[in-house]
Amino acid sequence: MILREEExxxxxxEFKATMVSLAKKNLFHDRVRFLVALIGIQFAxxxxxxxxxxxxxxxxxxxxxxxxIEADLWITAKNLKNFDFGLPFSEQKLYEARRAPGxxxxxxxxxxxxxxxxxxxxxxxxxxxxxxxETRIGAPWDIVEGDLTDxxxxxxxxxxxxxxxxxxxxxxxxxxxxIGQRARIAGITRGAKSFTGSPFVxxxxxxxxxxxxxxxxxxxxxxxxxxxxxxxxEVKQYLAETLTGxxxxxxREFSWKSRRYWLLVTGAGIALLSTALLGLLIGTIxxxxxxxxxxxxxxxxxxxxxxxGASNADLYRIIIAQALIVALxxxxxxMLLSRIFLHVxxxxxxxxxxxxxxxxxxxxxxxxxxxxxxxxxxxxxxxLDPALVFRS
Amino acid sequence: MSRTxxxxxxxxxxxxxxxxxxxxxxxxSLELTEGRFVLLMGPSGSGKTTLLLLMGCLLKPTRGRLxxxxxxxxxxxERTLPLLRRRYIGFVFQTFNLFPALTAxxxxxxxxxxxxxxxxxxxxxxxxxxxxxxxGERLHFLPRDLSGGEKQRVALARALAGxxxxxxxxxxTGMLDSRTGRQIxxxxxxxxxxxxxxxxxxxxxxxVRDLADEVLVMEDGSIVARERAEEEMAAASxxxxx
Numbered sequence: 001m002i003l004r005e006e007e008x009x010x011x012x013x014e015f016k017a018t019m020v021s022l023a024k025k026n027l028f029h030d031r032v033r034f035l036v037a038l039i040g041i042q043f044a045x046x047x048x049x050x051x052x053x054x055x056x057x058x059x060x061x062x063x064x065x066x067x068x069i070e071a072d073l074w075i076t077a078k079n080l081k082n083f084d085f086g087l088p089f090s091e092q093k094l095y096e097a098r099r100a101p102g103x104x105x106x107x108x109x110x111x112x113x114x115x116x117x118x119x120x121x122x123x124x125x126x127x128x129x130x131x132x133x134e135t136r137i138g139a140p141w142d143i144v145e146g147d148l149t150d151x152x153x154x155x156x157x158x159x160x161x162x163x164x165x166x167x168x169x170x171x172x173x174x175x176x177x178x179i180g181q182r183a184r185i186a187g188i189t190r191g192a193k194s195f196t197g198s199p200f201v202x203x204x205x206x207x208x209x210x211x212x213x214x215x216x217x218x219x220x221x222x223x224x225x226x227x228x229x230x231x232x233x234e235v236k237q238y239l240a241e242t243l244t245g246x247x248x249x250x251x252r253e254f255s256w257k258s259r260r261y262w263l264l265v266t267g268a269g270i271a272l273l274s275t276a277l278l279g280l281l282i283g284t285i286x287x288x289x290x291x292x293x294x295x296x297x298x299x300x301x302x303x304x305x306x307x308x309g310a311s312n313a314d315l316y317r318i319i320i321a322q323a324l325i326v327a328l329x330x331x332x333x334x335m336l337l338s339r340i341f342l343h344v345x346x347x348x349x350x351x352x353x354x355x356x357x358x359x360x361x362x363x364x365x366x367x368x369x370x371x372x373x374x375x376x377x378x379x380x381x382x383x384l385d386p387a388l389v390f391r392s
Numbered sequence: 393m394s395r396t397x398x399x400x401x402x403x404x405x406x407x408x409x410x411x412x413x414x415x416x417x418x419x420x421s422l423e424l425t426e427g428r429f430v431l432l433m434g435p436s437g438s439g440k441t442t443l444l445l446l447m448g449c450l451l452k453p454t455r456g457r458l459x460x461x462x463x464x465x466x467x468x469x470e471r472t473l474p475l476l477r478r479r480y481i482g483f484v485f486q487t488f489n490l491f492p493a494l495t496a497x498x499x500x501x502x503x504x505x506x507x508x509x510x511x512x513x514x515x516x517x518x519x520x521x522x523x524x525x526x527x528g529e530r531l532h533f534l535p536r537d538l539s540g541g542e543k544q545r546v547a548l549a550r551a552l553a554g555x556x557x558x559x560x561x562x563x564x565t566g567m568l569d570s571r572t573g574r575q576i577x578x579x580x581x582x583x584x585x586x587x588x589x590x591x592x593x594x595x596x597x598x599x600v601r602d603l604a605d606e607v608l609v610m611e612d613g614s615i616v617a618r619e620r621a622e623e624e625m626a627a628a629s630x631x632x633x634x
Binding site for chain 1: 441444445450451471474475477478479481482483485489491492493494498501502503505506507510550562
């Protein structure tokens with residue numbers, strides 16, 4: 001009984017700190033092994049950060065317009081795959097939608113592929129976006145240069161600053177040619193980059209019809225705002241039942257449908273995700289192997305500790321502390337490397353999206369990776385016979 | 393009067409089952425008191441190390457009873473055994489088993505930490521223990537920078553951490569030259585006499601018999617001979633040869 005009471009004193013915080021200090025010294029003592037573990041984690045962190053960052057950016061781009069437009073509902077052609085593959089349908093549906101109970105407003109919105117003539121005579125595929133310049137529903141949200149009202153006028157267009165290089169570095173005021181028609185650049189937007197890589201060209205709905213291949217009297221989307229006091233789901237249900245030949249989605253549903261298509265159906269997202277998972281797996285193996293080798297090397301010392309009275313929990317603490325130290329240093333340096341790689345990628349036009357919660361999740365994964373990598377070592381320690389230390 | 397610290401009452405340790413059964417320790421009964429320096433000798437495979445493991449609470453007997461002070465070790469659960477080891481026993485190993493990443497001071501400090509002594513007090517006590525074994529000038533040396541004898545002295549200082557009443561040493565001179573080995577055994581003998589500690593040492597080295605209070609000889613798991621130093625000295629004074 002007295003022994004049990006003494007045990008609590010032995011487990012003082014200071015003692016725990018000693019175990020952590022021992023873990024640190026063990027780890028840094030063998031510098032080569034420590035560096036190998038560090039490289040393993042850095043590799044995993046860089047791969048995860050880049051791949052997840054690119055994936056999130058792709059996913060954000062896949063629904064960038066849907067997410068920025070303040071419509072509650074999207075009416076689309078039947079069985080549409082995603083936003084970028086929009087198909088035209090009769091504009092009559094717009095008027096039917098406007099008459100539906102619970103609809104505050106409904107607007108036409110156009111997205112059609114077209115061709116931009118490059119200064120060298122070549123052509124670049126573009127996505128023409130047509131919106132109502134009076135209400136500005138569906139208009140670009142971040143204007144760097146120009147007045148958005150200008151799109152009301154004949155073939156006045158806005159392009160995104162991220163696409164300027166792709167379109168031959170046109171400036172505001174320049175005249176360009178889109179499917180044989182002259183258009184004038186009225187302004188520059190920011191943050192409106194498409195997923196497909198084909199630059200967005202914003203203009204009025206009327207101009208968009210002329211600059212794309214969508215026939216007159218047709219629209220590609222109808223944007224609907226639900227009136228206050230009405231439930232979005234109810235209005236959606238009503239429109240879906242009354243409008244024939246079209247589908248109705250909530251903003252969230254259509255956004256996810258577009259993302260899901262690129263993420264899962266095409267396999268593009270799966271490929272990025274697989275690489276991130278591969279990084280995690282390889283990192284786990286390298287760290288696991290390193291911590292295991294270090295445990296085997298120090299087995300006699302662990303046995304000694306056990307012989308002189310350390311409990312299994314004390315020894316686990318050393319192993320886990322080693323894993324956490326490697327995880328912390330590996331994450332910090334891995335993130336530093338990732339920043340360098342992301343900077344290079346940005347210069348090549350490849351953007352990543354890494355909100356703080358994702359960085360936190362990657363940190364969590366790194367810790368999980370390192371701790372799970374030490375499980376074999378913990379198992380080895382559990383089975384360790386302290387009599388081992390008596391063998392020469 | 394010397395206290396009894398360790399009692400073995402018909403203790404046996406059996407490994408394996410059926411045809412592969414090996415009786416490593418067979419019906420050993422011993423009563424060991426504080427302040428004694430006891431040697432355990434015998435050929436390889438005679439069960440010396442198993443007996444040491446039993447006495448060190450690293451193994452539980454298959455049969456018989458083992459008492460460490462008032463605690464009946466054979467009746468305690470596995471969780472309590474480490475607590476007994478921390479409180480009562482210091483170990484010295486043949487291969488030193490020091491943490492290579494820790495200095496001499498840190499190696500001893502770690503053992504003190506494990507016994508509940510932490511912080512500045514632990515550091516001071518570790519330095520004192522190292523000074524006690526003659527390593528006061530080598531506190532901040534890593535094991536790789538110490539000679540074999542010095543490493544064993546560090547191990548000895550570590551075994552003394554927490555002032556355990558029992559020191560168990562397994563071939564502590566096995567990795568040392570004879571002169572250094574002798575010095576270590578002399579130190580162990582001194583620690584037993586001056587600090588009233590039971591020092592129980594397994595050895596193959598007959599040259600250190602003269603330093604012991606008692607020599608036990610083990611064969612096939614049993615204690616086959618028990619020689620007391622007084623008897624040996626008396627025999628020597630009569631001019632008899634062993």
